[in-house]
């Protein structure tokens with residue numbers, strides 16, 4: 690028996706990195722995967738891979754920061770069993786390097802994007818008798834990471850929203866948890882190294898790898914396995930928690 694047989698899963702930002710790995714794994718476990726992403730090319734490639742393995746998936750061109758777009762797509766999908774709030778963007782800089790535009794851009798995607806997807810999906814889950822929500826937080830939600838002011842703010846909000854939803858919708862059989870990865874080797878990491886440390890890419894990659902006591906970054910597939918467990922019925926007793934997946938970053942960096 691597949692772990693997500695007959696389940697419908699919405700994965701935001703499923704066209705790349707962690708979201709891609711989650712989409713592929715969920716589909717291989719029987720879920721009908723709906724990817725909401727701005728990057729329709731990447732998402733179409735994920736769907737192609739899923740279909741070539743016998744799974745089912747669909748791309749929905751969507752800016753998660755736009756509530757109307759998200760609501761219309763989720764209403765058209767109808768049945769929603771699983772929501773993974775994964776779409777996110779980075780910003781490097783302390784408070785003085787975070788202008789209003791930077792702050793608003795990060796807020797719009799990382800915080801409002803998750804709120805919009807929750808706003809759209811909760812009524813569908815209630816109508817469907819329950820569901821599982823997984824929110825991508827980060828170690829930055831609970832640890833002071835240098836030069837990540839706006840990003841940390843957004844991940845702290847994800848952490849708190851996840852708990853609030855867990856409390857308010859327990860009686861509706863909706864579980865809500867978050868996961869907090871340390872560095873995961875995805876285009877997100879490669880992109881911000883290239884943008885913020887031009888000419889020092891290899892050095893920064895090494896430095897970021899070593900900041901996990903385990904000595905490397907996670908793979909997207911490792912994150913997807915934890916996501917699968919938390920979104921499956923195997924985790925039926927788990928709600929209102931955050932799960933670090935961090936190679937020892939939070940507790941062993943001493």
Ligand SMILES: NC(=O)c1ccc[n+]([C@@H]2O[C@H](COP(=O)([O-])OP(=O)(O)OC[C@H]3O[C@@H](n4cnc5c(N)ncnc54)[C@H](O)[C@@H]3O)[C@@H](O)[C@H]2O)c1
Nearest residue numbers: 702705706707726727728752753776777827872873875877
């Ligand atoms: N990579 C890491 O080290 C790491 C660590 C901790 C947490 N995270 C979190 O995991 C999530 C995924 O990260 P990743 O590394 O796979 O990133 P990624 O850049 O590889 O993928 C992010 C996806 O989100 C999509 N996206 C961005 N803005 C969007 C928008 N407005 N509407 C719809 N889709 C949008 C992008 O098109 C892309 O497909 C993010 O929330 C990130 O903050 C990543």
